[in-house]
Amino acid sequence: MQLGALRSHNTALVLDLLRTAGPEGISRLELAERTGLTPQAVSKITARLREEGLAAEAGHRASTGGKPRTVLRLVPEAGHAVGVHLDRDELTAVLCDLTGAVVAQRRAPLDLGAGAETVVERAVREVREMGEAAEARGVGEPAAGVAGGGRRPGAVLGVGVALPGPLDHRRGVLHRVTGFPEWNGFPLRDVLARRLSLPVVVDKDTNAAALGLAVGGAAGAFASFAYLHFGAGLGGGLVIGGAVHRGTRTGAGEFGHQVVQLDGPPCECGNRGCVEALCLAAVARGETAEAARVLGTAAGNLVALLDVDLVLLGGRTVAAAPDTFVRGVAAVLDERARRAGGDAVPVRVASSEGRGVAEGAAQLLLAPLFGRAEG
Numbered sequence: 001m002q003l004g005a006l007r008s009h010n011t012a013l014v015l016d017l018l019r020t021a022g023p024e025g026i027s028r029l030e031l032a033e034r035t036g037l038t039p040q041a042v043s044k045i046t047a048r049l050r051e052e053g054l055a056a057e058a059g060h061r062a063s064t065g066g067k068p069r070t071v072l073r074l075v076p077e078a079g080h081a082v083g084v085h086l087d088r089d090e091l092t093a094v095l096c097d098l099t100g101a102v103v104a105q106r107r108a109p110l111d112l113g114a115g116a117e118t119v120v121e122r123a124v125r126e127v128r129e130m131g132e133a134a135e136a137r138g139v140g141e142p143a144a145g146v147a148g149g150g151r152r153p154g155a156v157l158g159v160g161v162a163l164p165g166p167l168d169h170r171r172g173v174l175h176r177v178t179g180f181p182e183w184n185g186f187p188l189r190d191v192l193a194r195r196l197s198l199p200v201v202v203d204k205d206t207n208a209a210a211l212g213l214a215v216g217g218a219a220g221a222f223a224s225f226a227y228l229h230f231g232a233g234l235g236g237g238l239v240i241g242g243a244v245h246r247g248t249r250t251g252a253g254e255f256g257h258q259v260v261q262l263d264g265p266p267c268e269c270g271n272r273g274c275v276e277a278l279c280l281a282a283v284a285r286g287e288t289a290e291a292a293r294v295l296g297t298a299a300g301n302l303v304a305l306l307d308v309d310l311v312l313l314g315g316r317t318v319a320a321a322p323d324t325f326v327r328g329v330a331a332v333l334d335e336r337a338r339r340a341g342g343d344a345v346p347v348r349v350a351s352s353e354g355r356g357v358a359e360g361a362a363q364l365l366l367a368p369l370f371g372r373a374e375g
Contacts, residue, residue, distance in 0.1 A: 010037060012371030014045045018055055018074040019099055019370055025058030025071035046072055053078045054098070074098060079157045080134040082127050083362030085205060085355075086119065086163035088112045088179065088232040092355055093126040095133050095156075096362040098369075100215065104133040105355060112163070113180050120188075123161065124195050131156045158199035160364035161192065162208035162357050164233055169250045172202035178233065178257070179268040201364040203246075205229065205357045206253050209350075210237025211244050212360030213312060215372050218350055222309040226302055227350060228255060229357070230295065230325070231315035234276040236302065258298055288321045292328020299329050300336050303345050314350040322349045 013035040017026055032042045049055035050072075058073035076097040085092040089111065095104040106126055112119060137154045166175040172189020193200040203211075210227040219225045219239070227237040236255025238245040245252050256276030257269045264273025265281060275298040282291035299311050311329065318325045330347040337344035350356060 009371065010035070010041065011045055011049075012369060013037070014042065014049070015054070015074070016370040016372065018049075018072060021073065023058065023073055025073035027061055027069040027071050029069060031072075076101065077103075077137045077154055079155060080130075080137070081157055081362040081365040082130045082134075082159045083208075083358040083360065083364075084123055084126065084159060084161045085208075085357040085361060086110065086112060086123065086161065087205070087357075088164065090232075091122060091126060092358040093130055094355055094358040094362055095130040096359065096366065097137075098366065100212075100359070100363060100366055102355065102359060103137065104130060105358070106130070107354075112177070113182070116183065116186050116188075116191075120191055120195065123192065127156075127159055127192075127196055127198075156198060157369075158201065158365040159192065159196060160208065160361035161188065161200060161202045162205040162361040162364075163188075163202075164235065165204040165206075165250065166254065167202065167204060167250055169201075169203040169207070169246060172200065174202075199365070203361070203364055204235065204237070204250065204253065206235040206237035206255075207244050207246055207250075208237075208360035208364060209314060209357045210239050210253075210360065211367060212356060212363045213350055214239045214242065214244065215363050215367050216359075218312065219310055224306070224308045225310035225312055226255075226299070226306070226308045227312045227314060228295065228299060228329075229315040230279065230313070230317040234279055234295075234315075238306070238308070240306070240308075255298065255302065258301065260294070260298055260301075283317060288324050289328055291317075292321075292325045293332065295325065296329035296332030299347075300332050303333060304336070309345065311345055311347045312350040313347065314356050316354060318349065319354060325349075 014031055017031055028042050032039045054075055055072050056075050058071045060068035061071050076099045079098050081096050083094045091108050091110040093106045094102045097103055134154045134156050164177050174183040174186045174188055176184045189200045189202045206229050223242045224240050229235050234256030236253040238253050257274045259271055259273045260275050261273030265277050266272050267274035267277035278294045279291045313325055326347050334344040
């Protein structure tokens with residue numbers, strides 16, 4: 001299957017409606033009405049999707065006149081994306097079907113400082129394991145009309161990789177990853193693409209997580225939110241107007257390295273008094289409430305700067321004491337809102353069973369297929 005052929009605007013519209021319709025499906029007439037496309041255009045698109053094995057009949061629906069309408073549905077297991085989270089000390093990989101549902105996952109210790117060759121080899125091995133799981137889920141014969149003899153049902157469409165920044169997501173090249181300067185200039189996307197013979201997208205862990213939350217509806221009706229990820233480090237992902245905001249150089253969301261104490265402790269980024277350094281030090285001392293207060297102060301700066309509608313918290317450090325972090329961050333935002341005479345921005349935990357970044361990494365491949373939240 002060629003990803004480029006699927007990423008046309010009209011095909012994305014149809015695919016997204018098939019996805020949201022669920023198992024009950026949707027008729028071609030409804031697709032035409034909701035997309036604004038002509039019935040002929042919809043018929044061509046759906047015929048191609050059926051040929052690729054991505055859509056199938058889901059029965060018939062009574063018509064107000066004439067013969068019953070054929071209803072089509074998305075085939076979730078027809079394709080998959082692998083999402084890989086390379087954290088400082090842990091690798092998490094997930095296999096997601098076309099709806100974004102996680103159908104397989106793996107987690108293992110990782111040393112991001114062990115060297116590029118070692119880390120790449122580990123990532124390749126995990127992706128291949130997921131590829132075998134995807135093939136096991138495929139059913140039926142290869143889709144017809146595809147170059148190379150056809151695509152096996154359930155095939156992996158591509159791989160999304162998320163890891164700490166800074167990096168250039170357009171080229172898939174890492175910069176001086178905080179704490180791991182040896183990665184500076186490493187072309188991770190191209191190296192993995194050559195090893196795997198698959199499309200690969202690389203992005204910061206926080207951007208991937210924010211994308212997953214935006215696509216998954218975790219923010220509800222809020223179109224703009226900040227996702228603050230506190231795990232082995234501290235970072236932020238921004239969704240503005242429904243799309244991930246990365247900035248020209250993928251520099252947006254370096255939340256953990258805003259200086260909040262000029263004479264504070266040194267940070268691995270080279271500055272002093274960064275919110276990441278202060279929060280990590282507080283957690284190491286067992287002062288979780290103090291870490292939450294510092295996190296809230298930094299979150300308040302972000303809210304004041306960008307006027308986002310919601311703050312979502314995630315990461316394993318937050319998951320270890322979610323109530324403490326929500327209370328601590330919310331208390332700071334509430335106090336600032338009272339002084340300003342406005343309403344406080346709500347604070348919630350983004351529940352993801354510890355795999356939110358990996359799921360978001362898979363969405364780097366899946367979301368653009370459905371025209372969702374700019375992957």
